[in-house]
Each structure stands twice: as C-alpha cells, then as structure tokens.
Amino acid sequence: MELIRIDDLSYSYESGPALRAGRYALRGVDLSIRKGQYIAVIGANGSGKSTLLKHLNGLLVPTEGEVRVSGMSTKDKTLLKEIRRTVGMVFQNPETQLVTTLVEDEVAFGPENLGLEPEEITERVEWAMAVTGLRALQGRPPHLLSTGQKQLLTVASVLAMRPDCLVLDEATSMLDPASRKRVDDTVRRLHNDGMTVIASTHSMDEAAEAGRVIVLAGGEVAADGEPREIFSRRRILRELRLELPTTVRIADLVKNRLFVETERLFNPRLLASAVSDAYRKGGTLR
Numbered sequence: 001m002e003l004i005r006i007d008d009l010s011y012s013y014e015s016g017p018a019l020r021a022g023r024y025a026l027r028g029v030d031l032s033i034r035k036g037q038y039i040a041v042i043g044a045n046g047s048g049k050s051t052l053l054k055h056l057n058g059l060l061v062p063t064e065g066e067v068r069v070s071g072m073s074t075k076d077k078t079l080l081k082e083i084r085r086t087v088g089m090v091f092q093n094p095e096t097q098l099v100t101t102l103v104e105d106e107v108a109f110g111p112e113n114l115g116l117e118p119e120e121i122t123e124r125v126e127w128a129m130a131v132t133g134l135r136a137l138q139g140r141p142p143h144l145l146s147t148g149q150k151q152l153l154t155v156a157s158v159l160a161m162r163p164d165c166l167v168l169d170e171a172t173s174m175l176d177p178a179s180r181k182r183v184d185d186t187v188r189r190l191h192n193d194g195m196t197v198i199a200s201t202h203s204m205d206e207a208a209e210a211g212r213v214i215v216l217a218g219g220e221v222a223a224d225g226e227p228r229e230i231f232s233r234r235r236i237l238r239e240l241r242l243e244l245p246t247t248v249r250i251a252d253l254v255k256n257r258l259f260v261e262t263e264r265l266f267n268p269r270l271l272a273s274a275v276s277d278a279y280r281k282g283g284t285l286r
C-alpha cells in the first residue's frame with residue numbers, strides 16, 4: 001500500500017527573480033513510498049536530502065508538484081496536523097526541535113499534543129526514555145545537553161509519538177556507538193512491527209542495511225533501488241562522490257580468493273558467508 005506519493009516535486013528556497021533564475025534544491029522528483037519500507041536516502045552534501053525529507057511532513061511545501069501522505073496533500077494546511085501525526089521527523093539539527101525545559105517534558109510534549117490519556121503518555125515517555133537510554137538525563141534542561149544527547153532526545157520525543165512513518169535526517173550521526181546501536185535496534189524492531197522508516201545518512205554501511213536506497217545528486221534522484229543494485233554501480237557512486245560499503249572494500253582486497261563478485265558483499269553477513277564459502281571450497285583464505 002502506498003503511504004507517500006511525490007509527483008514532479010521541485011523546490012527552491014529562493015523567491016522572486018532568484019526563483020526565476022532557477023536555483024532549485026530539488027528538481028522533478030517522483031517517488032512512491034510503500035507502507036513498511038525501510039529506505040535510506042544518500043547523496044553528497046547539498047544534494048537535497050534534508051530538503052526532500054522536510055517535504056514528507058509538510059515542513060516545506062513544494063514550489064512545484066505535489067507531496068501526498070496517505071492521500072493528503074501537504075499543501076492543504078488543514079491536513080497538516082494529521083500529516084504530522086502520520087509522519088514523525090527527527091531533524092538534522094537537534095537544536096531547532098527542542099521546546100521545553102526538562103528532558104522528560106520534552107519527550108511528553110508530542111504525546112500530549114496528540115491528546116492521549118495521561119497513563120498512555122506516562123507509559124510512552126517511560127518507554128521512549130528507556131529504549132534511548134535517556135533515563136540518566138531526567139531532570140536536566142534540554143538546551144544544556146551535549147549535541148549527541150540532544151540528538152538522542154529528539155529521537156526519543158518523536159518515537160514517543162509512535163508515528164506510522166519515521167523520518168530520520170542523519171539522526172544518529174553524532175551518537176556514540178552504544179547509543180547508536182540502541183536507537184538502531186529500536187527503529188529496526190518498530191520497522192519489523194510495520195513502521196515505515198526513511199533515513200538519510202552519509203554511512204554507506206547503514207544504507208546497505210536498508211531495503212531500498214535512494215541516491216540524490218544536485219536535487220535529482222540519480223538512482224533508486226535495492227542495496228545490491230545501487231552498490232554494484234561503482235562508476236556512478238564514484239561520480240557522485242559516494243563510497244562503497246566497508247565490506248565491499250574489504251572483499252576487494254581479497255577478491256582473487258572469493259567465488260562471488262565483491263559488489264554483492266555489501267553487508268557483514270554476506271561477506272562472512274562468502275569468506276566461509278571460500279574457505280570450505282579450498283582453504284584459499286588460510
């Protein structure tokens with residue numbers, strides 16, 4: 001089932017003469033996102049990732065074209081509340097998202113705005129603080145937290161709203177490995193329970209774990225497919241200044257000893273099984 005539909009979306013931050021001069025951050029983007037997908041959005045700095053993601057919950061509205069969430073156009077202001085209930089977004093810059101004076105109030109803010117029962121709010125706040133490991137920061141003012149802690153807090157605040165669709169704009173980029181793993185595991189679990197996830201990242205290893213990868217370049221969709229298709233297009237990745245996943249780069253170093261094309265080994269599980277396969281077939285890796 002289609003959850004988000006983007007038709008011929010173009011967006012310019014300019015207006016007036018500059019807009020007529022044609023400086024667009026997004027150009028002619030067509031995408032269909034089905035319910036339950038796990039999508040990674042990749043692309044160089046300035047390629048349009050944040051601009052695209054901000055269109056998914058009506059934070060930005062198209063200069064041209066249309067974005068629909070469950071059939072609701074983001075251009076219709078009366079639908080914004082419902083659209084934001086469906087699509088929860090964690091911004092790239094956590095500062096802009098903090099509104100309250102205590103960590104626990106910040107996490108409760110979203111659920112309170114949804115008009116939930118007090119017990120439900122308490123339960124969700126406890127859960128979100130637990131799964132992100134934020135309990136230790138209870139009672140602290142959000143604006144005094146470290147950048148990574150703020151990022152974790154905005155993740156918890158959005159998770160507490162239990163959106164059908166979670167949009168993460170480089171939302172774990174500043175987290176330490178343990179916090180990142182905790183957030184990743186939680187998001188993965190929610191996804192397994194049916195939540196749609198759309199996450200931008202500069203990590204090809206992270207993108208390789210998604211079900212679908214959308215590559216942006218200069219505000220346009222340069223490629224869109226499963227990781228195995230995207231990461232086999234070395235020339236295009238190079239042209240777009242993107243890396244290969246770590247496991248492919250490792251596999252390239254021992255490619256004479258493997259029995260599969262190294263492009264296929266885009267995650268640790270695939271590399272591990274190719275290595276044990278090679279070992280079994282002749283012990284060439286000894």
Ligand SMILES: Nc1ncnc2c1ncn2[C@@H]1O[C@H](COP(=O)(O)OP(=O)(O)OP(=O)(O)O)[C@@H](O)[C@H]1O
Nearest residue numbers: 013014025043044045046047048049050051052092
């Ligand atoms: N508030 C703004 N006003 C004017 N131009 C902007 C604004 N925000 C972004 N842009 C421009 O729009 C283009 C796309 O920017 P965007 O932030 O979407 O890129 P990005 O892919 O998210 O980059 P990054 O990887 O650095 O986060 C860039 O050329 C950028 O300079």
Ligand SMILES: [Mg+2]
Nearest residue numbers: 049050051092
């Ligand atoms: Mg960005």
